[in-house]
Amino acid sequence: MDDLISEFIAECREMLEALGGEIVAWEASPDDRSRLDSIFRFVHTVKGNCGFFDFPRLEALSHAAEDALAEVRAGRRNADPVLVSAVLGIIDKIAEMIAALDAGEELPAGDDSALIQALQERSEAPAATAAATVTEAQSRAVAPRTIRLSVELLDRLMSGVSDMVLARNELARRLRETTSEVAVDGAFERLSSIIAEMRDAITRTRMQRIENLFVALPRMVRDLSAELNKQVLVDIEGGDVELDREMIEMIRDPLTHIIRNAVDHGIETPAERLKSGKREIGMLSVSARQSGNQILIDIHDDGRGINGKKLVEKAVAAGVIEKSDAADLSQREQLALIFEAGLSTAKAVTAISGRGVGMDVVRSNIERIGGIVEVDSTVGVGTRMTLRVPLTLTIIPALTVSVAGQSFAIPRSAIDEIVRANGESVTLEKLGGAGVATIRGRRVPEIALSDVLGLESDIPEQDRSLVVLRPAGADVYALAVDRIHDHEELVVKPAAPAIMATGLYAGTTLADDGSPILLFDPAGIAQVGGVKLESHDRAARIADTPTAAVEADTPVLLFIGLDGARRAMRLAVVDRIEEVPSAAIRPGAGQLRVQLGEAILPLAGVHGELSTEKVRLFRLNDGTCEIGYAFREVIDLSAIANEIIPAEHPGEISAVTLVAGEPAELVDPHWLFSTFLTASERMPLQPVCRIPADDPWMQNMLRPIVEAAGYRVVSEADEFEVDLAILSDLSADDAAAARTIRLRAEPDPASGKDTSIYRYDRAALLTALKSAGAGSR
Amino acid sequence: MSELLLIVSIGGERVALSAASVESVVELDTLIPVPRAAPHVAGLSALRSRVLTVIDCMRSLELGATDCSDGIREAAVVEMDGHHYALIVDLVEDVIEAHSEPTPIRAAMGEGWERVSQGMVETEEGPLLLIDIAALVSGAEVKAA
Numbered sequence: 075m076d077d078l079i080s081e082f083i084a085e086c087r088e089m090l091e092a093l094g095g096e097i098v099a100w101e102a103s104p105d106d107r108s109r110l111d112s113i114f115r116f117v118h119t120v121k122g123n124c125g126f127f128d129f130p131r132l133e134a135l136s137h138a139a140e141d142a143l144a145e146v147r148a149g150r151r152n153a154d155p156v157l158v159s160a161v162l163g164i165i166d167k168i169a170e171m172i173a174a175l176d177a178g179e180e181l182p183a184g185d186d187s188a189l190i191q192a193l194q195e196r197s198e199a200p201a202a203t204a205a206a207t208v209t210e211a212q213s214r215a216v217a218p219r220t221i222r223l224s225v226e227l228l229d230r231l232m233s234g235v236s237d238m239v240l241a242r243n244e245l246a247r248r249l250r251e252t253t254s255e256v257a258v259d260g261a262f263e264r265l266s267s268i269i270a271e272m273r274d275a276i277t278r279t280r281m282q283r284i285e286n287l288f289v290a291l292p293r294m295v296r297d298l299s300a301e302l303n304k305q306v307l308v309d310i311e312g313g314d315v316e317l318d319r320e321m322i323e324m325i326r327d328p329l330t331h332i333i334r335n336a337v338d339h340g341i342e343t344p345a346e347r348l349k350s351g352k353r354e355i356g357m358l359s360v361s362a363r364q365s366g367n368q369i370l371i372d373i374h375d376d377g378r379g380i381n382g383k384k385l386v387e388k389a390v391a392a393g394v395i396e397k398s399d400a401a402d403l404s405q406r407e408q409l410a411l412i413f414e415a416g417l418s419t420a421k422a423v424t425a426i427s428g429r430g431v432g433m434d435v436v437r438s439n440i441e442r443i444g445g446i447v448e449v450d451s452t453v454g455v456g457t458r459m460t461l462r463v464p465l466t467l468t469i470i471p472a473l474t475v476s477v478a479g480q481s482f483a484i485p486r487s488a489i490d491e492i493v494r495a496n497g498e499s500v501t502l503e504k505l506g507g508a509g510v511a512t513i514r515g516r517r518v519p520e521i522a523l524s525d526v527l528g529l530e531s532d533i534p535e536q537d538r539s540l541v542v543l544r545p546a547g548a549d550v551y552a553l554a555v556d557r558i559h560d561h562e563e564l565v566v567k568p569a570a571p572a573i574m575a576t577g578l579y580a581g582t583t584l585a586d587d588g589s590p591i592l593l594f595d596p597a598g599i600a601q602v603g604g605v606k607l608e609s610h611d612r613a614a615r616i617a618d619t620p621t622a623a624v625e626a627d628t629p630v631l632l633f634i635g636l637d638g639a640r641r642a643m644r645l646a647v648v649d650r651i652e653e654v655p656s657a658a659i660r661p662g663a664g665q666l667r668v669q670l671g672e673a674i675l676p677l678a679g680v681h682g683e684l685s686t687e688k689v690r691l692f693r694l695n696d697g698t699c700e701i702g703y704a705f706r707e708v709i710d711l712s713a714i715a716n717e718i719i720p721a722e723h724p725g726e727i728s729a730v731t732l733v734a735g736e737p738a739e740l741v742d743p744h745w746l747f748s749t750f751l752t753a754s755e756r757m758p759l760q761p762v763c764r765i766p767a768d769d770p771w772m773q774n775m776l777r778p779i780v781e782a783a784g785y786r787v788v789s790e791a792d793e794f795e796v797d798l799a800i801l802s803d804l805s806a807d808d809a810a811a812a813r814t815i816r817l818r819a820e821p822d823p824a825s826g827k828d829t830s831i832y833r834y835d836r837a838a839l840l841t842a843l844k845s846a847g848a849g850s851r
Numbered sequence: 852m853s854e855l856l857l858i859v860s861i862g863g864e865r866v867a868l869s870a871a872s873v874e875s876v877v878e879l880d881t882l883i884p885v886p887r888a889a890p891h892v893a894g895l896s897a898l899r900s901r902v903l904t905v906i907d908c909m910r911s912l913e914l915g916a917t918d919c920s921d922g923i924r925e926a927a928v929v930e931m932d933g934h935h936y937a938l939i940v941d942l943v944e945d946v947i948e949a950h951s952e953p954t955p956i957r958a959a960m961g962e963g964w965e966r967v968s969q970g971m972v973e974t975e976e977g978p979l980l981l982i983d984i985a986a987l988v989s990g991a992e993v994k995a996a
Contacts, residue, residue, distance in 0.1 A: 237901070244897075480883065527886030570904035570934040572990065573895075576887045582895060582902045590883050590895035590902045602887070 082123050083176045084222060089116045090169050091289055097165065098292040101158040110153070113161070114143045120168060131186055132171055138190040139164045160192035162293075225319070228279055235269070235276045236565045240584050242269050278316070284362045284369070285313030287322050291333060291360060298337045305344055305355040306337055312362035317369050321463055324443045325371070328436040332373050332459050333358070335433070340377030340457050350454060352376065364465075371461040380451040382408030389414060409449045413437040444470070444487045472564045472593060474585070475541065475555040478529035481591055483564055483583065488596040490542040490550060492558060495535060499713070502535065508604075511540060511552045518542065521603035522554040526578070531556055545596035551605045553596075566593055578602055630740075631692070632709040632733050637681040642714065642731070642738045643703070649695040651708070656689050659704075665750065668702045676750040678726070679703040694743060701750050703741070714740070761797040761846070762786045764811060769802060776800065776817075776833070783843040798846040802833075813846040815839075854949045856974065856981070859927060859940040862914040864964075867949075867972060867979040874928045874935075876943045879905060891990035893917070896937060903928065903937040911990045912963030917941075929984050936988050947974050953981045 093116055100109040117139040124133035139161055145151040167189055242265065249262060292308050299306040341347075341356035348354050357376045362369060386408055389395045394414045395403075403411075412433045433447075440447050445463035464470075464487070472483040473492075491513075493500050499514045509520035520540065524531035531538075533556040540552040564583040569592070573579055580595040630642040658669040659677060668677040668691065677691065678701060691702040718731045718740065728742030763780050765772045767789035777787055780800070788796065799811035802819075816830035817839075823830065831838045855870035877898055882905060884894040891911040896903045905926065909917045917924070917939050926937035953970030960968060960980075967986040971978045 240901075480886075529886055567902060568934075569902075570892075570936065571932075572889050572892045572906075572988070573885055573904060575889065576885070578887055579885075584897055584902060589881055590897050592883075592885060592895070 079127060079175070082127065083172055086120060086123075086168070086172045087176070089119065090165070090172070091286070093165065095289045095292045097158065097162060098296045100153060101155060101296075110143065110147060114140065114147060116165075117143060129171075129175075132168060135164050135167055135186050135189065138193055142193045157193070160189070163189050163192060223279075228276075228319075231276050232280055235273050236567075238269055239273055239565060242266055243584065277318075280319050281316035282319045282322050283313060284315045284317050284322065284371075287326055287329065288313050288360060288362075294330070295333065295337055295358060298334065299341075302338065303343060304337065304341055306341055306358050307355050309357065309359040310361070311359065315362040315364055315369060317362075317463070318465060321369075321443060321465070324439065325445075325461060325463060328439050328447075328461065329360075329371065329373070331433075331436050332461075333360070336373060336375040336377065336457065336459075340375040340379075342378050346378075350378075368462050368464060371463070372458060373461075374456060374458040376456040379453040379455055379457055380409055380412060380449070381453050382411075382451075385409070385411045409451055412449060413447070444485065470564055470566050470593070471561065472583075473541070473561055474559040474591065475523075475539075475557065476559060477523045477527065477556045478531050480529070481559065481585065481589075482523075483562070483591050483593045484541060484543070484553075484596065485580065485593065486561065488543050488545045490544045493540050493542065493552075495538045495540055495554060500540065509552075509554075513540070513542065513552065518550050518552050519605045520552040520554060521599070521605060523599075524554075524556070526599055526603045533557075543596045543600070545600055549600070549605060551600055551603070553599065553603075564591070564593065576602075629711065629713050630733060632712045632738060634706045634709060635679060635681070636704055636706055638706070640709075640736065640738045641705075641727075641741055642712070642733050643692060643694075643741045644743060645711070647694045647696065647743045649693040649700065651690060652693055652702075653688055653690045656687055659689060668704075670702070673700070675700050675702045677702040677704060678746050678750050679705060694746065696743070696747050699747065699751055701746060703746065762788055763798040763800060763843075764788050764790065764796045765800050766790060766802070771833075772800065772802065779836075779839065780843060783840065785843070798843070815842050815846065855946055856949050856972065856979065857927065857946050858944040858976075858979065860942045860944065861908045861940050862912065863941070865944065865979065867974070867981050868927060868938075868984060869981070870946050872929050872984055874930060876925065876927055877937065879903075879924045879926050879937060879939070889990050893939060898928065898935070898937070901935055903935050905937045905939060906988055906990070907939050908987060909939075911987050912961075912967065914961075914963060929988070931985060931988060938984070938987060947976060950974055956980070 093113060096109045096112050100106055100113060103109075117136045121133055121136035121140055124130075124136060142151070142157065142161065146153050146157070151157070167186065245262065246266070249259070288310050291310060295306050295308045298304075336358055337356075341358065342350070342352075344354035347356065357374075359374045360372070361374075362371045364370075382403075382405055386395075386400045386403060389411045390397050390400050392414075394411070413436075414434060437447050440461055440463065443463060445461060448460040448462070449457065450460075451457040471486040473486055473489060474481050474483050476482070493513055495502060495511075501512045502520060503510045503512070509522065511518050511520035522531070522535075522538070523529075535554070538554045538556055539558050540554055541558070542550060542552050544550050562585070564585075566581040566583045568574070569579055569582045573582070573592075577598040578594060579592050579598070581593045583591050583593055585591045629645040631645055631648055632640070632642050635641050652670055654668060654670065659666060659680075661667070662674070666677045666680055667674050668689075670693070675693070679691070689704050690707070691704045694701050694703055712733050714731055714733060718729045720729045721727050721742075724742070724745055726741060726745060727739040728745065729740040730737055731740055732738070761784065763785035765777060765780065765787055767773065780787055785798065796811045798813050798815065800815045800817060802817050817833040818830040819833060821832050821834075831842060833839075856867040857870040857873050857876075858865055858867055860866070879896045882894040882896055885892055891907050893905040893907040893910075896905050903926075907917045909915050924939050925941075925943050926939045927943065928935060928937050930936075949972045951973040953972050956968060956971045959965075964980065967983050969981040969983045972981050
């Protein structure tokens, strides 16, 4: 009997999980017969079994729901929101009772008549809120044959296979040591591949479709939006992506939190949405996809977005950051502030979110499993949160390093970069005994692994390698190690408590040679090494002192010119790289010019014929003017660190220097701008002249003269400040013009006070234009 | 029903371990030190593709350190809370039957011994000190805490 009951409970739970999404989808499209059928089937099953097991309350509930749904199926009743809510209420109650049965408790006391009564009520007006879902419902149609297994058994299998892999590694090592026969080798190879296959399969048994996590979302969003009087449409994609079962549990809470935030703070009320020109129904899309050995989960809403500036204000007020630092924050850094403890942009704490458990908890939970949370938001347009989590917890990609002859492993997810201590862009300094490494202008605390571990390293400091680490919940720091070895995929096991007590290690593992290796916990090392955590990323940002700036390497773009020469262009003057068809390049007004969209720029760098159909060019910018510089291909981004040998004569090439180990010609941007810009183009600020648009004489006869004098011509439609206005109406005035020229049709002025100019007096007109243009600057 | 005991000698003293909790007796060759760990953790070793945390019983009992420099050491492998430990001992002697339940020892022992003592058991070789393996593994810190 007990077996039967537990079977019944398990079956109910499975159906309940799948039902959460179905029932909300049914509400959105009440005509969907298949969804209605599956809900009906559930209550029917429960009813049938309850009678058998003698659970009268369950039976009464499911019976009532079955009756109501049967009426809908028979077409006598519509699936309106009130009915859906009532059915949902009953299903919740059933779930509650089943949970109690599962835990072996007594059924909770209570009266179900209110729930049953709710089914009888007919709604008059359609309810204000509705949520709908667009799930990939079809995917569930053909279910593969399954059996139920206990999770412990799976875990045992998994750990058995992990041990098998390690045992195989040891056997491989032993085989290498002895001179083995070909037959033995062959058999071992086969064993190896079988084990690898088994490991794959077992790993997959631990995998669950992320759908298990997603299936509850439509229901949650529906309830939330109803509570908040909002309308939210949930779009779920990628439910068939598979993820380690443990991982799914680990991301359940963070994901729930993010979605609650999105509905509560992100998506506006229908009225607000209409006012800002959006559809009244908010879109919330949740999608999962696999990328390498990571799973990316995107949660995207089209709500009001996150106001970075407000966040900064809050952060300053809460003392999270210094006011002086606040101004330097980039947009990305501003948004990242939502992950700071104690910051919430919500004006008021609501029942849904903002109860102190904030995004900081989300981040630390995700980072604990080796994942990353990213946020991207545009005010008024929406917010996108991305969770990146590893596929599984047990196999960790790691970097092996050694210090004082002993090997250790560092999880790769925490590694930012690896540099040599004696590299060109790295300097090490000691400040009061503490190490500070400057890596490409960025100051990061540096600790020597040998000091942290209390080992003697015989490698001199400048010959070590620096591993730049960005551990979860801590700041960037550089760890000096003797040697970097290899990337390995390690099967990590927890270490004994006495070892974990050091705080330095995350676990142990066996290397391929069978010897144990300790896996570091990068955050622990930072803590033991005394790296202060409060400074966070911001303070570590560009810390270049003026002297350092002089010595700092000038970043250059290394490229090959159209003539095949290896050249370098200072990165600062390159605005962007464009590709144009060679037809867009043609001679004009005495020199080669290129058309880029609306603009025509002088083109440099062309030596000889243009052979290719497409020409790539740098768009160079000196702050006011632009010119193009054609090239064949970009080699790399590099830096000038070596001696510069100046050219003898001024020209396109200002000097020769070694870049990335080979000589390169350094392009002189000053010469380019001074040579290729003609007088009018070089005029930094073009004066603006307003001419009446409806005057054909002005437009056809006067305008060319005005433009030739260097003015940009606008009409009355552009109501901004202009340098000069030309009017034909002698009494009119242009308040927004610095100067005004009035033109009269008669050769002689009407009176002595008249300052207007006869419109065919070309000399007077040009003088007036010139003085007005000069006066404006 | 009498319990089986494994007789080992630590620091020159013959003591008894509950044989049921000892998985195997091994000879350790490689020993990977664990920097910064408690002093009685001698390091890590591998046994049949499992990681063993090696406990130096001499240090755990605050009797000085076992000299591990000469290479191979005998050790008793035990499992506690899912972790495998190898207890370095001077010598593993024999397995014998216990003739009595452990009884408290009223005489004063050394501090280290006092901490790991589970009492005295009678055997056919005379009374022996029964060691609490968990106390041996957790070392001297527990007392301080």
